[in-house]
Amino acid sequence: MIKVIKSMTGYGQAVDTYHDRQVSVEIKTVNHRFLDFSFKLPRELTALEDQMKTQCRSWFNRGRIDIWIQMNGEPLSEPTINVNWPLLNQYLAKVHEIKDETGIPGDITINHLLQLEGLLEKDESNQVDEALEQVIRSTLEKALANAYQMRIDEGETLRQDVLQYNEEIKKLANELNDNRETLKQHYYDRVLVRLQDTLKEVDIDHQRLVQEVAMLADKGDITEEVTRLLSHTEQIDELLSSNQAVGRQLDFLSQELHREANTIGSKANDIALSKQAIALKSVIEKIKEQVQNIE
Template sequence: MKQLVNSMTGFGQAQGKIDQTTISIEVKTVNHRFLDFSFKMPREFLGFEDAMKQKIRQYFNRGRIDVFINISGEGVRSKDIQVNWKTLDQYLKALEEIKEKRDISSDIEFEDLLQLEGIFIEEENAEVDGEVQDKIIELLEEVLQKVNAMRQDEGAALKVEVLNRINNVKDYTNELEQHIDTIQKEYQERIKERIHSHLNDTAQDESRIIQEVAILTDKSDITEEITRLFSHVAQVQEAVNLHQPIGRKLDFITQELLRETNTIGSKSNDVRISKIVVALKSEIEKIKEQVQNIE
């Protein structure tokens, strides 16, 4: 079963040999909105790129995946040795001319021909042997397992951090809820005092004042926002236990948490509410920062 929360940051490396050729593979992953690939490797391996992408998709759903492949020792392509007959004939003709003009009778030995430059031509085959591709995929899978383990370890730490922060958000929301009745009553009294101060004593209409107070109080009511905050907290707590990528989901929820918190801040001028709103925004911003690295 797949890890519940995965980070998008990881690193792994592995090395293997085919005959006298050493192949080294490194994979580094960082956060990215989608699954993005980058390969830095010899041209011989370009034909394997699709197979490597397919293998990577078996492990990761999001993140930038940087793959580095290096080879040392012998090349991975087989070579054919060809005789450059045209050049050899030119050498032999020149040697015969030297013998005739300088009266040299020594015979040309085979060892002498080996010293001549350009007699033999090495030609690499266009295709890399299938054994090489199998080895690369084998090494890549070994590396991906290491990267995945690192992403899982960091993901576990991110889960703890997010849950701790969201619990703080829940505590602050509970604190807001406890102040609702008291703050609304205080708010109603302040409004009534302000209205009374602007009305002539003989022209006061108590029912009209009460109606205006009720309208203004309703506009300042934060009950709905608090209810939605509790709902979003529960969604985060549920999401971190899902067996699927949750980064985008958590990112959306944190945006909603911020939106509700900002609405509460704009509705209330109470100092106590303002302090809690500041604390709430701080916790949510920290959650949002951590969520950016969750797959």
């Protein structure tokens, strides 16, 4: 049974109508360490944002989710202007107090009143009726489903790429494993000859020299690194057979692969090993790049 690996790259769109209004939803998702939302929607719909986030969480575990919602056609309601009567009454009462206390003459005109701060209030509050809210939520659901399907399609491509690169790593690791004794012997022979040439005028214990060179050669052995490489590739295969969000785990394993490849490169003692280490790191870089976009 083929499992589903999902990309974090996706796009979805959906359109529906409600009476004279058109509801349009557009969703774009990209890679992100966590699940992050960005909504761009009419101010009348801001009260629904938390519900929409909950709706999105049922589809996605990780990624940056950008959501645009547009409503074209008949507005939800017309803004109205209200008079703040309590405030006006207070202003008028204070004006009369001032006139009574000071005897300053003069009349209040409408122009004076219109300049009073807070006297006129613009009411743009809107209530989205249940039927319209249902249309918005269902349109969002369709767009989410479309984005989700694209993430599945992209994810399958990523899965195949990572599987291919993982097989290349196994092949290179097995080649290194097959050659490790030969490489170790070459390293041993080269160091021994070099030391003998350097110390030929010095009276030394030949047997002790051979033992020391053997110990030095052991430090150049790559057996442990190759074993860990192969173990990591097995774990990658297992994760790629999962229905869970495994992007973070794959990212961690790609870093571990890179660490082992660097260690092998540092132990490279001849041209053949150096070339294999470079080839290994090149393939691992490809895996690292791909798993960055897996959910």
